[in-house]
Amino acid sequence: MTFPTTEQLSKYAKLAVRMGVNIQEGQALLINAPIEARDYVHHVVEEAYAAGAENVQVSWSDEVLTRKKYDHEPLSVLENVPDWQIDRVLSHAQDGGAVLNILAPNPDLLEGVDAERVAKANKARSEAMQDYKKYIINDKIQWSIVSVPTEKWAKKVFNTDNGDQAVQDLWEQIFSIVRVDQPDPIEAWKNHNETLFEIRDYLNNKQYDHLEYHSEYVDLTVKLPENHVWAGGGAVAETGASFNPNMPTEEVFTAPDYRGVNGTVKNTKPLNYNGNLIDDFELTFKDGQVVDVKAGKGEETFKHLLESDEGAKYLGEVALVPHSSPISQSDLVFFNTLYDENASCHLAIGSAYPTNVQDGEKMSDAELKDIGVNSSIIHEDFMVGSADLTVYGVTSTGDKEPIIEKGEWAIPR
Structure with a gap:
């Protein structure tokens, strides 16, 4: 049997869309995701449209290209954040769109890169995105973060060279931790939120x-x-829509x-x-x-x-x-x-x-x-x-x- 199954991915997508960002009828959605999460993103997009979303956009990242950028680009390029990158996310937030971030980190991605280059690049990006970040930290819009396994991340977690098994094991851990393995994950999350409240x-x-x-x-x-x-x-956005920032x-x-x-x-x-x-x-x-x-x-x-x-x-x-x-x-x-x-x-x-x-x-x-x-x-x-x-x-x-x-x-x- 293929793991994860289509049913499991669909349940996880529904949880992220309906309970994570809680997309509203006619609302735009921006999804930031690594290319390794393609199959899951397809389910998320389908679920978003089923929930009434409009203008669903996906911004892909590729860790191999990210590493090459840090290895080869001049520092002046790393420190330059183009206006179009800022405008894209800022205009989305200004229009009331929701944001779903799908994280699949490679913990060792930048090992060996000069720490000063990384620090200066991160500082430049953080400074450039300050206006956008205010929409996040003030809960002006709905936003949420979820994760999916990648081979390098899974192998690091389980300290193994067996990538296929590590990925499956990490999927199982994620489904358990975010309650996807329960009969009704959304109801389980509502109960969990009540405990925290x-x-x-x-x-x-x-x-x-x-x-x-x-x-x-x-x-x-x-x-x-x-x-x-x-x-x-859970949190509540300016619009009154509830959402779960972290899952x-x-x-x-x-x-x-x-x-x-x-x-x-x-x-x-x-x-x-x-x-x-x-x-x-x-x-x-x-x-x-x-x-x-x-x-x-x-x-x-x-x-x-x-x-x-x-x-x-x-x-x-x-x-x-x-x-x-x-x-x-x-x-x-x-x-x-x-x-x-x-x-x-x-x-x-x-x-x-x-x-x-x-x-x-x-x-x-x-x-x-x-x-x-x-x-x-x-x-x-x-x-x-x-x-x-x-x-x-x-x-x-x-x-x-x-x-x-x-x-x-x-x-x-």
Whole structure:
């Protein structure tokens, strides 16, 4: 039997279209996908039209060509983002179109490429796309991210040379983790969202002053802004349409006060940053800023990342995930932030989501900065969760309550 089957691909496509971006009648859809995902994309496009989408466009990528570009193009070309590339995505967002990103990363794609070239190219693209990104981080439009296996990614995950078996095994893991293997994946996702909403609402009612992290890997205090907003599960676009930004998702998250982070953190899973692996790293924070960084692998890449702009050395997100999440229970490192971040409590350096403070989507960058919400051209998650992690919420009166205890939710449910 061919694996995955047509039925499985169709169910996954329906989940991405109906629950991920939740395409609306007459709405345009932009799909960003690698060429290896062609079969799945065909199902997504068919499902999008069945849901009433109009003007479905696919933007293909090819990792072989991407690598050749980094190897051979002059830096001046890598740093130049043509206006037509910006206009295409920006005009789509301005017209209210939805965006589905299909990720299939090769964790070793840019291994051996000069870290400075990668950093400068990424910085140029991030700066050029700032207006477009505001539609994403402010939930002005529906957007979602899903993943499909490729041979190189699957072989890395399972540490094997048997590509066919690795791809099949990774498909099985993905279908299980995103609930495609359940009789009604959409209903299963609705139930899952409700669980995350309950936790989100509890934390929002608490309005903790700050969080304390303690484990073998983390000794950190994180101040929270006044009127911060915890989010998790589904989101709601400006149009009122609900959507699920990340599939999978197991987190509830909010913005820290970027000025009030102190202590040290070590990663518990590798960070795959645009085809470069960063691992065995330790960050020291003082008054919010990263003042020291060490890494066993990819240290130069990480240092370039922290130099992207002024906000890159500060935190933009704190996210809580139980150690018993389905992704964690798989006992796999996916080398894919979409998956690894949902196996583990994590933090993000760089930009915060304005929606993580009350009325933040209506504020200017300057207004957000005044209340402690970080702004940057980057947003990179890194994993710090473990089975021995305890996270306390501390109230303005000094009361300390466990939120995560020994890796698991400790709040009343």
